[in-house]
Amino acid sequence: MKKQVVFGLLLASVLVFISGQDDDDYLEPPTVLIALLVRNKAHTLPMFLSYLEQQDYPKQRIAFWLRCDHSNDDSIDILQTWLEHSADHYHAVNYVLEPQVRSYENESSPYEWPASRFKHLIALKEEAFQYGRNIWADFVFFLDADVFLTSKDSLKTLTRLQLPIVAPMLISESLYSNFWCGMTEDYYYRRTDEYKEIYHVKKQGSFPVPMVHTAVLVNMNHKAIRNLTFDKNKLVEMQRSRQQEPLYDGPADDIIVFAISANSSGIPLHICNDIIFGYILQPLEPGDSLDNDLQQLVNIRGLMVNDLGAVPPLLDYYKNLAKKPEKSKLSLDRIFMINLKRRPERREKMEQLFEELGIEAEYFPAVDGKELTTDRLQEMGVRFLPGYEDPYHHRAMTMGEIGCFLSHYSIWVMMVRKGLKEVLILEDDIRFEPYFRQNAVRVLNQARGAVNYDLIYFGRKRLKEESEPGVTNADNLVHAGYSYWTLGYVISLQGALKLLAAKPLHKLIPVxxxxxxxxxxxxxxxxxxxxxxxxxxxxxxxxxxxxxIHYTGDSSYISDTEDSQQINVDTSEEGEARLKSDREQVFVQEEECTLDQQLKLGESLPKSHQEL
Known part of the structure; x- marks a missing residue:
């Protein structure tokens, strides 16, 4: 039985004990007891603790219960630093840090979960749960140190719900989160349509689910809470005393036992997606290494930039621990990011992404369509393709589209002048898929070894349901069909020469x-x-x-090509309507790509409870 939700390298269940009500005027604001069962989480603890510190919740009603053992990194030092600077701000801190014991007996990897580790974790969680009962906490919040509660309103939002058990929905890569919408008869994850609806916030609120984990708030005032347990033996004893059949015969797994104990006691579990609470790393497998977790952290920080505009700051005394990957050109000659000078917010966001992902990209000032005039275009020798009209809007080109073409064209010209062999051209409103750097290099190496290519789309919108044969001897490349978007593509020197040889400025159409x-x-x-x-x-x-990042209809969607002046030329041809800026179309051929193919490109292997 593999660990369903690993508390990282860490036995990291942070128990937050809260005593308080759901009103703005707290009579007795919550006491947060964070029971950190930490193991080898020095790389996540600074972010974890920083975001807890930034919660908009009365610190004098928050108490901590911390345990750190079986750790051989700097986790204890990081916790001690936090204790020195912040412990006095809280109602109470109960902690035991044990640097002597560094591993479990017969353990082959810090990511392995032998029975002894489960037993130890369950005993500690039971102890922490009992501590919550003893101090008459109104709420107990179980947290893993792989959780980053970036919303300052997380605790406030959850406690106001007054649900018996509720988890904040957490975002990760590959649709992974901290809840299940289905459970099989033998207590494993079952795929359901509702999972994606909740994860993508197609419906919003709090929803009953069979499993929550990693970040779980328990209302200690609920009458049946005394029956909750993480211990399989206690669960079976309780079921036997109630003559409940069948008795639990599943794994001695703390989160599964907890869920079944709630179900056996008639206590519903809920997942809440009312706000963007924060993010979560995926559990590691025995064969993984620290590098796998660090790369996940890179992915999560990239998601934060996309969603929040920036990675929330660390506490001042942790800022010296912040590390970012070294910059890389992805084995290319240059990487350019096209950006309008009047869109500095986009440039700033992209540059933050480059910092977080480790991409050495250069700013390339876009040609601004708002500054173009008919006279200026004539001076440049620009002429338009007779009869062209936009296939969707049935209109002539806009100045924004002209500026966009000239921006890309200028880079092609630069490549030829400077003899640049391979260049990646990026636009400024994109989101990178997880493991972008590794996968980009893999795709490039496959292309170089398989075919004398001119252009590789890294992002596009397929517009036609047509055959796109795979490239021979390349697992992650296809021959591109009719596509829109130039948001990201690699072009070779040979490709640039071919494009320029077509003399596109003499019969201009959108790029x-x-x-x-x-x-x-x-x-x-x-x-x-x-x-x-x-x-x-x-x-x-x-x-x-x-x-x-944005599509037509999104609240934050802005198009500098569409929202600009049209050129004054006659158009007559009818075209098939196609919405350029709408969401990408996905056809059957893409949906049927094999799992083996996905895994060759993705660095994240499927977990037993992960939505793939």
């Missing part, structure tokens, strides 16, 4: 229409005939490595 024309997968034959040499070798990463 994301021009590219599929050049690799001869565009459905408009009239436009294609204007570019007789259509031999660009265009590939696409599969699965994709990046996506837009």
């Amino acid at each position: 994301d229409e021009f590219l599929p024309l050049m690799f001869d997968r565009h459905p408009n034959n009239t436009w294609s005939e204007a570019f007789p040499k259509r031999n660009l070798v265009a590939l696409s990463a599969s699965p994709l490595l990046l996506y837009p």
Whole structure:
């Protein structure tokens, strides 16, 4: 039996004991007892403790119960630093730090869960639970140190719900979270449609579920709470005394036993997604290493930048522990990020992402369509493809689209002038998929070894349900079909030469229409005939490595190409309506990619309780 939810390298169950009510005017604000059962979590503790410190909740009603053992990193030192600086701010801190014991007997890895480790963890959690009962806490909050409660309103929101057991929904990579929507008869994860609805907040609120873990708030005032346990033997004794059949015969796993003990006592468990509470790392397997956890941390910090605009700051006395990956060009000559000078907020966000992910990218000032005029375009020799009109809006090109094309065009020209062999071009409103750096290098190496490519889409929108054959001897590449978007692509020097040789400024169309024309997968034959040499070798990463942050209809969606002045030319041809900025289309061929193919690209292996 593998550990269903590993408390990291850590026996890290943070128990937060809270005594308080759901009203703004707390008569007795909660006491938070954080029972940290820490093991080898020096790399997450500074963030974990910093975000707890920033909770908008009365510290004098928060008490901590901390235990750190079987740890051979700097976890104890980090906890001691926190105790020195912050312990006096809280109602009480009860802690035991044991540096002598560093591993479990017969343990092959810090990520292994032998029976002795389960037994020790369960005993400590039972002890902490009893401590909560003894101090008459109104709430007990079980937290893992792999949790980052970035919302300052987390405790306040959860306690106001007054539910018997509730967990804040936490975000991770690959749809992983801290709840199940289905459980099999033998107590393992079962996939349900409702899971994605809750995770993607298609419905919002608090929902009954069969399992919550890693961050769990227990209302100690509920009449049946005294029956809750993490101990399998206690659960079976309780069931036997009530003559409940069948008796629990599942694994001696603390979170499963806890869930079944709640079910046996008629206590519902809920997951809440009312706000973005925070983030969670995935559990590690025995064969994993610390590097796996550190890379997860990179992914999570990238998610924070996307969702929150920045990674929330650490406490001042932990800032010297902040580490970011070394910058990399991903084995390319240069990486450019195109950005309008009047969009500094986008540039700032992208530069934060580059810092967090370790990407050495250069700012490339975009040509601003708002500064273009008809006279200026004539001076540049720009002419437009006769008969072109936007396939969706049935209009001529906008100045924003012209500026976008000229921005990409300028980079192609620079590549030729400087002899740059491979360049990644990024736009400024994108989100990177987890493990972007590793997967980008893998895709590039596959392309170099398989075909003499000109262009590789890292992100795109497929527009036609058509065959996209895989690239021979490449696991994560397909030959690209009709696609929109230029939000991220690699172009070779040979590819740049081909694009420039087509003299696109003499018959201009939007850049994301021009590219599929050049690799001869565009459905408009009239436009294609204007570019007789259509031999660009265009590939696409599969699965994709990046996506837009915003789509048409999103509250934060802004389009500098659509929201700009149109050029004044005659248009006559009818085109098939296609919404350029809508969400990407996913066709059957992509959905049926094998699990083996996904795992070759993704660094995150499936866990027994993970939504894949």
